[in-house]
Amino acid sequence: MFKILSKKEASPGVYFMEVEAPRIAKKAKAGQFIVLRVDDNGERIPLTIADYNSESGSVLLVFQVIGATTTELAALNVGDSILDFVGPLGQPSEIKNFGTVAVIGGGIGVAPTYPIAKAMKEAGNKVIAIMGAKTKDILIMEDKMRSVVDEVVITTDDGSYGIKGFVTNGIQSLVDRGEKLDQVTAIGPVIMMKSVVDATRDLKIKTVVSLNPVMVDGTGMCGGCRVMVDGKMKFACVDGPEFDGHKVDFKDLMNRQKMYRDEETVAKDHICHIGLGV
Ligand SMILES: Cc1cc2nc3c(=O)[nH]c(=O)nc-3n(C[C@H](O)[C@H](O)[C@H](O)COP(=O)(O)OP(=O)(O)OC[C@H]3O[C@@H](n4cnc5c(N)ncnc54)[C@H](O)[C@@H]3O)c2cc1C
Ligand code: FES
CATH class of the missing domain: 3.40.50.80 (Nucleotide-binding domain of ferredoxin-NADP reductase (FNR) module)
Structure with missing residues (x-):
């Protein structure tokens, strides 16, 4: 379990959250991210390591509430814990x-x-x-x-x-x-x-x-984060997330991002329905 050390709403729907994760804080480099799962029923989502402090053993997340998982995350408070917190992932x-x-x-x-x-x-x-x-x-x-x-x-x-x-x-x-x-x-x-x-x-x-296609495992196993770069298929989670922008097929990326819109709307409606909406 990964304890929340601090939480602040920086602007409406945007949260700064410091999480206790000493091993990740020690290894993290600029450009890398973590994949977290709030609880047993949660989905895995990637968030960038916005800052890290190897002395205090903490990692800073800055996230925007847009769907079910970010809504659940924003509902946690200082002292609460996140179930899974995996990283640092991706190429620095x-x-x-x-x-x-x-x-x-x-x-x-x-x-x-x-x-x-x-x-x-x-x-x-x-x-x-x-x-x-x-x-x-x-x-x-x-x-x-x-x-x-x-x-x-x-x-x-x-x-x-x-x-x-x-x-x-x-x-x-x-x-x-x-x-x-x-x-x-x-x-x-x-x-x-x-x-x-x-x-x-x-x-x-x-x-x-830095590309942000839908990611599931974050380790190159599921293929969910496929992007086309220089005419070749790459996995953003292990080959990226950073790529030469002049070689990225943005049209393909935009189409892939729309793929799960219906499922995401259903999940967010469910979270609001059970009273977790912030
Ligand atoms: C490498 C990487 C780093 C990221 N860093 C940050 C960050 O620092 N701060 C931040 O606010 N957001 C970041 N994102 C985006 C963040 O992962 C999505 O906002 C989050 O997954 C939304 O989940 P949800 O359940 O709240 O919303 P949903 O309703 O599930 O999704 C809303 C939108 O978020 C995107 N999304 C959904 N699921 C995923 C997923 N598993 N992986 C990637 N994108 C998804 C889709 O474009 C979707 O249209 C990052 C994405 C990637 C790939
Ligand atoms: S997230 Fe599964 S292969 Fe990249």
Whole structure:
């Protein structure tokens, strides 16, 4: 059992949860994730390791409530425990001195960019974080991000904070001032990652994206997380989750993500019906 050490609702439906998992905290690297199961009846879901502390033996999760399992997770409190907590899984991010890197997070995708930004800075890069949100009130982790990077560029869809527009407007603002980016890492909704990749293809900037297909076992056994990259089938859980964005078949990814929509709606309705909805 894995004890919840702290829990905070950072913005409506977005939770920061610290979980006691000393062995994972000791081994974790930027870009990796865990798979958890709340209880005996629960489904397994993957969540990125948003931060880890080997001294306190804790792992930070940042998650958005969107369906049955994230609703159940959000209903747990400090002192409660999670039944299964497996990791670290997936390939770590490639961290080296590239020069100047932009680490781009959209919405909840800001959380997984934090450990990457931190590791990139420690490897000697100049790190610019582009953080996108629909509106100012739901932007997460601004202070934490500012503490590890050289510069933060914020974009909001409604213009309530930073540049009005999308993270791609943030990239454009850097290009317009003559910034030469050697690598971009983008994490967020699939449509956001696709837009970033379209923009950086023209600009000829190497771009890494972190893919989030449905995962079940997280160990390469079930085939649930199949993605097409460079015309070849890859398993996001063991070959990724990070891939060269210019080689990813985003159309295939978007189609696969819609596959279980009916079952997911039924599961969420059940959770709300039995009174666990938050
Ligand atoms: C490697 C990886 C890292 C992730 N990290 C985070 C994170 O740090 N924070 C966060 O909020 N979310 C993260 N996600 C997405 C998260 O796993 C889903 O939001 C979660 O599984 C939804 O489960 P649910 O039962 O609440 O909702 P459901 O109603 O079951 O699903 C809603 C949507 O979530 C996605 N989803 C559902 N089940 C899975 C699954 N087993 N694997 C992947 N996606 C699924 C689907 O796109 C689906 O349309 C990550 C996904 C992957 C693959
Ligand atoms: S989640 Fe089963 S193969 Fe990747």
